[in-house]
Amino acid sequence: MTTKARVTAADKGRAFCEIALRLTTGRPETQIVPWSRIQNQEVTLLIIKDGTEELMQQKIHWIDNLRAIACLMVIMIHTTTWYITNPSLVSPLNWDFANLLNSASRVSVPLFFMISGYLFFGERSAGQRHFLRIALCLVFYSAVALAYIALLTPINGELSLKLLLQKPVFYHLWFFFAIIVIYLLSPLISVKRINGRTALALIVLLGVVANPNTVAQKFDGVQWLPVNLYINGDTFYYVLYGLMGRAIGMMETEQRPVSLLAGIVLAVSTVSIASGTHQALESHGNFADTFYLYCGPLVLIAALSLLVLVKNTLNREMAPLAFIARYSLGIYGFHALIIHFLRTRHIEFTAWPALDIAWIFSMTLAGSLALAALLQRVDRHRLVS
Numbered sequence: 001m002t003t004k005a006r007v008t009a010a011d012k013g014r015a016f017c018e019i020a021l022r023l024t025t026g027r028p029e030t031q032i033v034p035w036s037r038i039q040n041q042e043v044t045l046l047i048i049k050d051g052t053e054e055l056m057q058q059k060i061h062w063i064d065n066l067r068a069i070a071c072l073m074v075i076m077i078h079t080t081t082w083y084i085t086n087p088s089l090v091s092p093l094n095w096d097f098a099n100l101l102n103s104a105s106r107v108s109v110p111l112f113f114m115i116s117g118y119l120f121f122g123e124r125s126a127g128q129r130h131f132l133r134i135a136l137c138l139v140f141y142s143a144v145a146l147a148y149i150a151l152l153t154p155i156n157g158e159l160s161l162k163l164l165l166q167k168p169v170f171y172h173l174w175f176f177f178a179i180i181v182i183y184l185l186s187p188l189i190s191v192k193r194i195n196g197r198t199a200l201a202l203i204v205l206l207g208v209v210a211n212p213n214t215v216a217q218k219f220d221g222v223q224w225l226p227v228n229l230y231i232n233g234d235t236f237y238y239v240l241y242g243l244m245g246r247a248i249g250m251m252e253t254e255q256r257p258v259s260l261l262a263g264i265v266l267a268v269s270t271v272s273i274a275s276g277t278h279q280a281l282e283s284h285g286n287f288a289d290t291f292y293l294y295c296g297p298l299v300l301i302a303a304l305s306l307l308v309l310v311k312n313t314l315n316r317e318m319a320p321l322a323f324i325a326r327y328s329l330g331i332y333g334f335h336a337l338i339i340h341f342l343r344t345r346h347i348e349f350t351a352w353p354a355l356d357i358a359w360i361f362s363m364t365l366a367g368s369l370a371l372a373a374l375l376q377r378v379d380r381h382r383l384v385s
Contacts, residue, residue: 061322065314066307067115068321071328072365073108076101078172078339079361083353085287094353096278101357102292103274109175109294110241110303116182117191117242118249125186133383134183138176140384141333145170148337153344172336181235182242191246199247203304206231206240213296215276237295244304254312262308269302330372330385331365338367 083090083098090098120126146169149157160169168174208214210229217225253259276291276298291298314321324331342348342360349356376385 059317061317062311062315063115063118064325065318065321066111066310067328068324069306069310070108070111070115071324071331073105073111074172074332075335075339075361075364075368076105077108078336079357079364080105082343082350083357087281087287090350090353095281096274097353098357099277100270100274103277104270106273106292106294106299107303107306110299111307112175113179113182113238113241114245114248114303114307116179117239117245120182120186121189121191121242121246122250123190125189126183130183131180134176134180136383137329137333138173141173141176142169144333145173145337148341152341170336170340172332175332178235178238181238185239185242189243191243191250193250194247196251196253199244199251203244203301207300207304208297211237211295211297211300213293215290234295237300241300241303245307248304248307249311253308254315259309259312262305262312266302266305266309269298269305273298273302324369327369327372327376327385330375331368333384334371335364335368338364 080098080102083095084102087095120130142164146157146161149155149160149169168177206229209225210227210231212226212228212231214226216223273291277288280288280290290296293299339360342363349359372385376382379385
């Protein structure tokens with residue numbers, strides 16, 4: 001099996017590849033494609049096998065790895081939530097430990113929006129199958145949650161059903177509502193290539209300076225941050241995450257200094273989120289989510305940094321992450337129910353927080369993986385798995 005691909009030129013260190021492509025029109029064509037796109041495996045190669053032409057969509061390994069990491073982080077957020085919201089029941093040291101883990105994981109939801117933006121805010125947009133799949137996922141996992149509520153909890157399932165179109169049946173299912181907006185906008189959006197300076201300017205202006213979630217800064221009675229550009233609502237930032245995911249995904253960022261800088265910014269942002277949350281606890285006497293917000297400036301900066309870091313350093317197949325990515329949808333759909341069951345049935349070790357966090361996390365991951373794998377065996381068309 002061979003590919004119709006060969007390097008034909010190099011200009012200032014940038015290689016180009018002449019490759020046979022089959023475009024969305026269905027016609028085989030030959031194009032000059034930037035080598036960066038081949039490295040990121042965005043193109044569909046035309047495979048010649050036994051004299052017949054076949055299409056093979058190359059996997060984008062860093063996307064799969066990023067999806068798996070985000071999935072694990074979501075589990076960690078909900079694993080540590082009990083400690084974060086009950087500071088009076090745990091020691092300061094254990095609360096800080098849980099706070100650090102939760103702070104490091106806040107980037108998970110932004111990463112999911114960035115992944116969707118990278119995939120659908122380019123030449124390809126969400127199609128009928130994608131809309132069908134997200135609708136079926138919302139119905140299926142809501143039904144599973146309703147069954148869990150009715151059979152294993154004292155929660156009013158009838159009320160949850162009545163409010164289905166206003167709020168999710170179970171808290172984690174809100175994401176399926178939010179991601180629909182990305183899908184709906186995808187036919188209208190095709191992100192242009194931008195340079196690093198433009199991306200940085202957009203991040204600073206929209207992500208920090210004009211971000212309504214930025215903590216207000218005043219000098220001599222005059223508020224100078226955030227600047228009011230009439231940006232309201234989280235959806236703006238979900239779309240912005242998608243746009244930046246596509247824009248950064250197309251950039252040539254694979255330089256060691258860039259990776260090092262991204263790692264440093266990620267670490268500083270994570271520590272700042274944890275530190276700010278700790279200070280808010282001391283000031284208010286209770287947990288405040290000011291620095292935890294998915295659309296907050298620190299979470300935004302941390303998420304973009306992790307995107308760059310994974311894109312630069314993990315653009316290869318990694319079996320454990322590939323395995324988790326394969327079942328990530330099912331893991332997301334089931335994990336919150338398992339955590340709720342373990343916590344409400346007191347199948348936990350809260351007297352030993354480090355052990356308890358490891359226990360809840362590992363049991364939730366194992367249980368979610370098992371259910372997701374079982375579901376995938378039944379759902380052969382991968383509509384809800």
